[in-house]
Amino acid sequence: QKEVEQNSGPLSVPEGAIASLNCTxxxxxxQSFFWYRQYSGKSPELIMSIYSNGDQEDGRFTAQxxxxxxxxxxxxxxxxxxxxxxxxxxxxxLTGANNLFFGTGTRLTVIP
Amino acid sequence: GAVxxxxxxxxxCKSGTSVKIECRSLDFQATTMFWYRQFPKQSLMLMATSNExxxxxxxxxxxxxxxxINHASLTxxxxxxxxAHPEDSSFYxxxxxxxxxxxxEQYFGPGTRLTVT
Numbered sequence: 001q002k003e004v005e006q007n008s009g010p011l012s013v014p015e016g017a018i019a020s021l022n023c024t025x026x027x028x029x030x031q032s033f034f035w036y037r038q039y040s041g042k043s044p045e046l047i048m049s050i051y052s053n054g055d056q057e058d059g060r061f062t063a064q065x066x067x068x069x070x071x072x073x074x075x076x077x078x079x080x081x082x083x084x085x086x087x088x089x090x091x092x093x094l095t096g097a098n099n100l101f102f103g104t105g106t107r108l109t110v111i112p
Numbered sequence: 113g114a115v116x117x118x119x120x121x122x123x124x125c126k127s128g129t130s131v132k133i134e135c136r137s138l139d140f141q142a143t144t145m146f147w148y149r150q151f152p153k154q155s156l157m158l159m160a161t162s163n164e165x166x167x168x169x170x171x172x173x174x175x176x177x178x179x180x181i182n183h184a185s186l187t188x189x190x191x192x193x194x195x196a197h198p199e200d201s202s203f204y205x206x207x208x209x210x211x212x213x214x215x216x217e218q219y220f221g222p223g224t225r226l227t228v229t
Contacts, residue, residue, distance in 0.1 A: 034217055043205045043223040044156070088156070090218075099146070100218055104155040 003027060004091050006103035014111050019076040021106050023089030032092035033065055033072045039085045048074060079110045114140045114210045118221035125196055125228055133191045133224045135206035142208035145189035147181060150203045162189050196228045
């Protein structure tokens with residue numbers, strides 16, 4: 001079983017819509033959760049961090065964490081074509097003190 | 113966020129030669145540096161973890177004699193691809209957790225695209 005799983009997509013949404021990206025993880029002791037955005041040919045960029053159950057909002061981005069169900073999601077409101085990228089979910093587990101386990105990423109396309 | 117730089121951003125080399133990639137933390141001390149490789153349309157693959165002043169830890173299946181990692185200072189880690197072959201062509205990215213940062217968020221360098229001909 002993979003540590004972190006994401007739907008690879010592609011996920012397509014029209015401009016202005018809400019994009020919903022989901023991620024599940026296997027280590028129930030995981031404590032830190034991150035969303036990275038990676039444009040084609042570029043390195044990942046940290047966009048959201050969340051550490052406790054509930055929602056964490058930053059501008060058009062909202063990260064949601066449910067530790068009981070072992071899932072973390074990212075909502076992008078008012079999606080823009082510039083949001084088109086691959087979104088990587090990353091989880092810090094107790095087995096790796098300062099290492100992150102990355103999902104394979106979900107490719108998002110926002111259609112103008 | 114913390115700033116990590118990489119050099120070169122891209123490199124083309126001939127098969128059999130060696131290539132060195134540098135990764136620097138510009139505004140913080142990086143006691144740990146992670147090295148990833150990413151093939152086209154695939155996810156990040158952790159290659160090794162380097163800690164300042166000690167030997168790197170390699171992931172299973174990564175040849176330590178082929179991918180030499182040196183972390184001689186708190187701001188510089190290097191990856192040398194020795195006797196490169198076309199199958200080593202990939203996007204190499206370093207990252208570092210921000211020392212003292214909450215939750216070990218990692219900051220990535222811009223990456224180095226290696227093409228071996």
